[in-house]
Amino acid sequence: MKLRLKIWRQKNRNDKGSFVSYSMDDVNPEMSMLECLDVLNETLIERGEEPVTFEHDCREGICGSCGFMINGIPHGPQRATTVCQLTMRHFKDGEELVIEPWRAGAFPMIKDLMVDRRALDRIIESGGYISVSTGNAPDGNDILIGKDTSDRAMDAAACIGCGACVAACPNASAALFTGAKITHLGVLPQGKIEAERRALGMVGQMNTEDFGSCTNIGECTAACPKEIPLEVIARMNQDYWRASAKRRDDSVKPVTPVTRWNAK
Amino acid sequence: MTLDSKLPSGPIEQAWDKTRFDMKLVNPANKRKHSIIVVGSGLAGASAAATLGELGYNVKCFCFQDSPRRAHSIAAQGGINAAKNYQNDGDSVYRLFYDTVKGGDFRAREANVYRLAQISVSIIDQCVAQGVPFAREYGGALTNRSFGGAQVSRTFYARGQTGQQLLLGAYQALERQIHEKTVTMYPRTEMLDLIVIDGKARGIVVRHLVTGEITTHFADAVILGTGGYGNVYYLSTNAKGSNVTASWRAHKRGALFANPCYTQIHPTCIPVSGDYQSKLTLMSESLRNDGRIWVPKQKGDKRKPDQIPEEERDYYLERRYPSFGNLVPRDVASRNAKSVCDEGRGVGESGLGVYLDFTAAIKRLGEHVIRERYGNLFDMYQRITDEDPYKVPMRIYPAIHYTMGGLWVDYHLQSTIPGLFVLGEANFSDHGANRLGASALMQGLSDGYFVIPYTIGHYLASNKFAKVDSSNPEAQQAVANVKQITDKLLSIKGKRTVDSFHRELGKIMWEYCGMSRTAEGLEKAIGLIDALREEFWQNVNVPGSGDDLNQSLEKAGRVADFFELGRLMCVDARERNESCGGHFREEYQTPEGEAQRDDEHYSYVAAWGYNGPGQHPELNKEPLEFDYVHPSQRSYK
Numbered sequence: 077m078k079l080r081l082k083i084w085r086q087k088n089r090n091d092k093g094s095f096v097s098y099s100m101d102d103v104n105p106e107m108s109m110l111e112c113l114d115v116l117n118e119t120l121i122e123r124g125e126e127p128v129t130f131e132h133d134c135r136e137g138i139c140g141s142c143g144f145m146i147n148g149i150p151h152g153p154q155r156a157t158t159v160c161q162l163t164m165r166h167f168k169d170g171e172e173l174v175i176e177p178w179r180a181g182a183f184p185m186i187k188d189l190m191v192d193r194r195a196l197d198r199i200i201e202s203g204g205y206i207s208v209s210t211g212n213a214p215d216g217n218d219i220l221i222g223k224d225t226s227d228r229a230m231d232a233a234a235c236i237g238c239g240a241c242v243a244a245c246p247n248a249s250a251a252l253f254t255g256a257k258i259t260h261l262g263v264l265p266q267g268k269i270e271a272e273r274r275a276l277g278m279v280g281q282m283n284t285e286d287f288g289s290c291t292n293i294g295e296c297t298a299a300c301p302k303e304i305p306l307e308v309i310a311r312m313n314q315d316y317w318r319a320s321a322k323r324r325d326d327s328v329k330p331v332t333p334v335t336r337w338n339a340k
Numbered sequence: 341m342t343l344d345s346k347l348p349s350g351p352i353e354q355a356w357d358k359t360r361f362d363m364k365l366v367n368p369a370n371k372r373k374h375s376i377i378v379v380g381s382g383l384a385g386a387s388a389a390a391t392l393g394e395l396g397y398n399v400k401c402f403c404f405q406d407s408p409r410r411a412h413s414i415a416a417q418g419g420i421n422a423a424k425n426y427q428n429d430g431d432s433v434y435r436l437f438y439d440t441v442k443g444g445d446f447r448a449r450e451a452n453v454y455r456l457a458q459i460s461v462s463i464i465d466q467c468v469a470q471g472v473p474f475a476r477e478y479g480g481a482l483t484n485r486s487f488g489g490a491q492v493s494r495t496f497y498a499r500g501q502t503g504q505q506l507l508l509g510a511y512q513a514l515e516r517q518i519h520e521k522t523v524t525m526y527p528r529t530e531m532l533d534l535i536v537i538d539g540k541a542r543g544i545v546v547r548h549l550v551t552g553e554i555t556t557h558f559a560d561a562v563i564l565g566t567g568g569y570g571n572v573y574y575l576s577t578n579a580k581g582s583n584v585t586a587s588w589r590a591h592k593r594g595a596l597f598a599n600p601c602y603t604q605i606h607p608t609c610i611p612v613s614g615d616y617q618s619k620l621t622l623m624s625e626s627l628r629n630d631g632r633i634w635v636p637k638q639k640g641d642k643r644k645p646d647q648i649p650e651e652e653r654d655y656y657l658e659r660r661y662p663s664f665g666n667l668v669p670r671d672v673a674s675r676n677a678k679s680v681c682d683e684g685r686g687v688g689e690s691g692l693g694v695y696l697d698f699t700a701a702i703k704r705l706g707e708h709v710i711r712e713r714y715g716n717l718f719d720m721y722q723r724i725t726d727e728d729p730y731k732v733p734m735r736i737y738p739a740i741h742y743t744m745g746g747l748w749v750d751y752h753l754q755s756t757i758p759g760l761f762v763l764g765e766a767n768f769s770d771h772g773a774n775r776l777g778a779s780a781l782m783q784g785l786s787d788g789y790f791v792i793p794y795t796i797g798h799y800l801a802s803n804k805f806a807k808v809d810s811s812n813p814e815a816q817q818a819v820a821n822v823k824q825i826t827d828k829l830l831s832i833k834g835k836r837t838v839d840s841f842h843r844e845l846g847k848i849m850w851e852y853c854g855m856s857r858t859a860e861g862l863e864k865a866i867g868l869i870d871a872l873r874e875e876f877w878q879n880v881n882v883p884g885s886g887d888d889l890n891q892s893l894e895k896a897g898r899v900a901d902f903f904e905l906g907r908l909m910c911v912d913a914r915e916r917n918e919s920c921g922g923h924f925r926e927e928y929q930t931p932e933g934e935a936q937r938d939d940e941h942y943s944y945v946a947a948w949g950y951n952g953p954g955q956h957p958e959l960n961k962e963p964l965e966f967d968y969v970h971p972s973q974r975s976y977k
Contacts, residue, residue, distance in 0.1 A: 088888060106613045114618055114839070121837045121892065126883055129891055131406065133579040135619045137720065138504055139410045154723075161723050186550055187889045194527070197407050201519045205512035206471045209394040210387075210789045213462070213469035217426060220480030230473040230498060233505060237409055261471050331519070337528070337550045 077103045077169040081116065083128055084176040089185050095174070105165035109152065110135060110142060112164055129188040135160040137301060140236030143243070144189045145176045150240035150299040158238065158301045178239050180248035181286035184335050193239050195285040196253060198331045203277030204257040206267050225263055232259035234302040244299035247288030252296035254282050255308035258315055272319035277328045279316045284330040341596070343947060343962040346750040347451050352968055356455045359751065360794055364801035371396035374800050375559040377544055379531045379586050381408030383503075383781060384764025385565030386510035387788030393517030395793060400557055401514065401523055404530040404549060404581060404894075409511045412567060412579040413784060416503025417624035417717065418487065419495035420467075420781040422460040427484050431492040433457045438969055440779060443489040443669050444744075444772020445921035445937065446971040447602070447945075449964065451751060452769045456779075459786040464496055466789060470509040474498050487777035488625055489669035489976075495778045500624055500716045506781055510788070530894065531586045532825075533818040534562065534593045534760065535808075541590075541760035542808050545818045547826070549894060552887040554822055556810045560803075561759045561796055564590060565788065568743035568765040570603065572902045572909065573854070574846025576740035577609060577622040583898035584905050587747050587766050595755040596947035596960060598748035598768035600905065601913035604775055604922045605855050606741030607673035610724055611693040620739040621724060623696070624717055625777040628666045630701035630710065631734070633657050633673075635694050639684040645695055645733050656680055664976040671774045671922045671935070672976060674738035678855050679933065681737075688735045697733035738855060742780060744771045744922065745912075748947040748962075752795035753787060756947075759803075761796060763787035768945070773921025826886045829896045834879030838895045841876050845869065845899070845906055853910050856924045862914040866907055870954055873903040908948060908957060915959065918942045930973070939971050 079100045086093030103112055110132050117127035133141040137158040144159060146152035152162045167173065175189065183191040221229075233256070241252040258275055261267030267274075290309055297306045348355040348362075366374065374397050378389040381403040389401040403411060423436040436457040441448055464482070468474065474496050475483045484493040498505040517523040528549040535543035535556065543558035569584035570576040591597045608623045634653045641648065656676055658665045668676075677694050680686065687693045702710050707730055711718070718729045725735070746768040753761050753769070764784040771779065808815070852865035876899070884890040919928040919935035920942070928936045943966075949958035 104614055104616060107616045108618075111616050111618050115616055118837055118839060121881055121883055124883070127892060129889060133405060133410055133581045134412060134415045135580060136415050136621055138415050138501065139405075139412070139579060140414075141405065141410050156719075157723055161720070163724065163726070165726065190889070193406060197409070197515065197525075197527075200409075200512060201515040205516045206469065207516060208466075208469040208513075210391040210466060210513075210793070211462075213465035216424070216464045216468040216474075217481050219468060221476055222480050223476050223478045226473050226476045229471070230505075233473050233498075233508065234501065236504075237407065260473070264471050264473070266469055267471050337548060 077105060077164070079103050079167060080172040082172060082174045085128070085188055086185060088187055103164050105163065107164050108135070109146070109159040109162045109164065129190050131190045132160060137161045138236060140238040143178065143238045143240055145178070145243060147174050150178070150243045151301055156301055156303050178243035180242045182248065182250065183239060183242065192335065195287070195333060196237050196239065196250065198285065198333065199250065199254055199278050199281045200257065201331055202281035203270070203274040203328070204261070206261060207270060219265055221264060229260050229263050232256045232304060232308050235304055236302055238301065240299045240301060241296035242287065244295040245288065246293060246295065247291060249290045250282050250285070250287040251290035251309045251312065252300065252304055254278050255312035256304045259308040259311045262311060262315055271315050272323060273328060275312065275315035275319045276323065279312065280328060281330045285333050341756065341949065341960050343748065343960055344750065345449065345962060346752055347449070348751070352451055352454045355451050356458060363794055363798035366797045366801045368396055372398060374398065375400070376561050376563060376796065377557055377559040378402070378563045378565065379544065380411065380565035380567060380766070381511070381514065382411035382413035382565060382567055382764065383507055383510055383784030384766070384788045385563070386411070386507065386514045387785050388563055388565060388763055388792045389523050390510060390513035390517050391789050391793045392796070393520065393522035396522065399517070399523040400526065400559065402526045402529045402531060402546060404528065406527055408514055408525060408527065409508065411507060412582050413507045413781070414504045415579065416781055417500045417622065418626040419485065419497035419502045419778040420463065420506065421487065421494050421776070421778040422464045422496060422782065423457055423494060424461055424464060426482060427493045429492045431494050433461070435492065436460060436494065439490050440770070440776060441772070441969040442974060443774055443776040445774055445935065445974055446772065446939070446943070446966060446969070447599070447920050447964065448770055448772030450966060450968055455791070456770050456783060456786050459790045460782050462790060463782060463785045467506055467509050470513060472498060472505045472509045485626055485629055486667060488628065488667045488673065489776040497626065500626070500714060503781060506785065510785070532589060532822045532897065534590045535815050535818045536593050536757060537808050537812055537814045538806070540758045540803070543815060545822045547822065550889050552890070554819060556815050556819060558808050560800055560805045561761065563761045563763060563792065563796070564747070564766050565763040566766045568746070569905055570740045570743050572845070572906045573740045573849045574843050575612065575617060575620050575850070577606060577620050580619060583901070585898050585901045588901040588905055590747065590755070590757070590760060592950050593757065595757050595760055596748040596949055597745070597908060598945050598947045599745035599912065600909045600948065601853065601916060601923050602744035602773045602921060603740060604670055604742040604744060605674040605738045607670055607677055607738050608696060608736045609739035610721065611688055611690060611735055611737040621720070622739070622741060623721060623734065623736060625670070627696060627714060627717065630713070631666065631696040631698050632700060633666055633694055633696055635680045635685040635687060645697070654680070654685070661976045668976045669774060669776060674855060675924060677738055693735040693737045695733040696736050698729065699733070702730065742775055744768065744773060744775055748945070752798065753791055754795065754799065759799065761792060763792060773923055825897060825900070826893065829880065829882050829893060829900070830886055832878065832880050832882065834881050836879050837881055838892055838899055841872065841880060842895070842899045842902065844872060845902060848872070849906050849909070853913055856926050857913050858926045859914055862910045865910045869903060869907045869910065876900065876903065904953060911957060912946055912948065915946065916942055934973070937971070943971070
């Protein structure tokens with residue numbers, strides 16, 4: 077099939093950037109979106125041009141590296157599918173695809189379709205864990221957890237941290253991402269102990285970063301390749317308000333956001 | 341070189357306890373005076389970095405991805421083994437040890453495997469405490485399933501995403517230490533050389549993938565948890581970024597590389613569909629719990645699967661191996677799939693595929709149970725192939741999945757360079773010639789959480805460390821080496837892309853050093869690789885510059901190392917005149933077509949030393965002794 081790819085090209089953060097159109101005459105409907113870009117890149121290199129930079133790694137929809145907008149939708153039109161598993165059979169012959177990076181203040185541009193998502197790591201760093209050092213653990217079956225609870229935790233834990241929720245949100249909020257981790261750990265008995273401190277830390281960090289606020293629009297959950305439910309945001313708010321009302325200590329301090337790169 | 345594996349004496353059950361007691365300790369106040377570099381942030385690297393940070397060491401952790409959470413451990417699907425015996429079905433530490441030694445076709449070190457089986461129990465506890473949402477029974481207890489090569493149910497799992505959940509557990513522990521400032525994280529930073537000063541590993545040279553900056557980092561010890569080298573085949577189930585560069589550059593600095601030819605071909609992957617294909621997708625081995633594997637009895641039978649009556653189907657694994665059936669180990673399942681396809685009974689357009697059929701299980705248990713167990717895998721299959729596996733049997737074919745070989749390490753996980761430790765898939769130690777399913781996650785976490793924290797302390801307490809920095813001549817030489825490779829790759833400006841070379845190398849490796857090998861074929865492959873490598877260094881086209889983000893340059897450096905590694909794999913495979921586990925030499929098979937070992941001549945670890953590109957490497961042998969599990973012809977009949 078024939079496709080026209082209109083791709084955002086930008087050399088680096090300081091470059092202005094623009095769309096460049098590429099025609100592809102021989103797209104196999106069985107190939108994935110990323111394989112389609114591979115084929116394009118091979119021809120660009122052979123023509124002596126710079127290939128399109130895009131992030132990718134496992135190509136099985138689990139590492140969360142890949143992701144860009146296709147015609148305004150994060151990861152493209154197919155429900156619950158990352159671009160690495162999106163096959164070209166979902167597009168029509170002759171169609172034009174507008175491909176651009178995640179756009180959010182908290183995700184500074186790196187190059188072409190690649191952005192800097194370290195803000196998400198900093199949210200986890202600010203409390204997205206259970207504080208148990210190696211060797212502290214009781215026997216696995218000492219903590220009985222009902223199947224329903226365990227399943228709920230797993231539903232939230234399925235988040236791959238790709239950032240599609242932020243890109244989909246008109247406010248560029250990271251509430252779905254943050255709520256997913258708060259819910260995963262908070263519903264489990266092991267994680268309840270720190271639930272309030274965790275909510276203060278993670279929400280505090282989210283607010284320190286350049287993310288917008290959540291206004292319950294729901295674009296995030298519609299775009300999420302792992303279908304994280306909107307209810308995780310309710311859980312996050314509940315934990316956060318309860319913690320804010322009860323705690324007066326200022327022991328939870330946000331991490332300073334870093335946008336430059338340091339190799340030393 | 342004499343290889344001292346530092347194996348403890350005495351009964352195997354007490355070996356690890358005795359070793360731990362004999363080791364020197366670093367007192368808590370002194371721990372913060374020591375610095376440790378960890379390269380890689382997968383299960384092995386992240387668990388090691390987090391645990392060493394908890395102990396109080398100064399840790400620097402490096403990964404080439406944008407976040408430590410992306411490491412390829414995340415893609416492991418099926419589960420993690422542990423000898424908990426929660427199912428009361430006869431499991432024990434000894435049985436897990438026995439199964440693993442036998443599954444590895446008697447080419448692993450007994451003491452290492454025993455320790456792994458012992459530690460397996462603590463791993464599950466640790467992960468549960470971290471909040472890993474393992475599957476559970478309604479009553480709240482942990483549940484298990486079976487994997488290949490075992491007759492007990494000892495595999496713990498979190499849907500089809502066990503690797504993801506275990507990695508997130510380790511990643512979160514790591515982030516906690518980053519917050520505590522015991523660990524400094526360096527994402528998008530690739531190790532390109534090892535700095536060895538006075539015979540000890542003291543640092544690394546890295547390239548920052550966004551700025552292109554080449555810098556040095558120093559420490560008292562260096563840990564590699566950099567994964568396997570399956571991508572030498574181009575098409576594999578590994579992530580696109582997985583590479584051998586960190587291990588290989590350490591090898592060139594003197595670390596021996598052990599058993600490079602031991603590669604694992606996973607029997608259940610989605611078949612190749614075209615030339616553009618960039619990677620292969622695994623369908624978890626756990627599917628073999630409920631799926632039945634078959635091909636038509638007739639050659640070239642082009643009927644749809646539901647039109648082939650029961651009596652015209654050959655459930656070849658159930659027929660040939662009645663006691664293990666569809667759950668034979670991976671190497672056996674893969675070879676059998678290849679042989680039925682070679683007979684012309686393969687299915688699908690290419691004829692390179694066999695059916696994995698769930699009809700019987702759906703009839704017996706109902707579709708909802710199958711959906712509960714494998715829903716996400718079925719969805720993934722459907723997304724890729726556009727076929728509904730609840731209605732039509734899956735088509736599967738073997739693909740490169742894991743590499744048992746790796747840098748040689750002793751019982752302390754230390755390589756032949758003092759101060760360089762190697763963990764997880766990057767080392768060679770625990771799986772022999774074939775790894776059992778659900779054992780990779782176990783080994784990565786065992787090494788990182790529970791072995792290295794002890795053994796590295798012993799090393800640090802037993803040595804003195806002179807102050808080193810970037811002015812040391814060894815450091816300057818390593819930096820110059822990295823710059824020279826980078827400049828050379830960028831200056832060739834030839835006609836062919838990096839990927840086209842990589843693809844061609846992969847085809848050679850798959851053809852001659854893949855599922856079955858012959859001395860003649862391997863000889864031919866070595867010649868082809870040498871010629872292709874020469875062409876690469878004259879005709880590769882790497883666009884762009886070294887001063888900013890350049891994905892072609894990153895790939896080019898990795899492929900350059902794959903050429904040298906691929907050659908070594910062929911040399912190793914040619915030298916090993918026997919068949920064992922994943923290494924199948926056509927000349928050495930039983931009349932029934934099973935692998936035939938030669939224990940008299942080949943019961944050793946082949947540890948190779950580097951002698952320069954295209955030069956014959958030096959072979960060192962570590963003899964293997966089996967005091968507990970008596971080597972026998974592996975039988976799964």
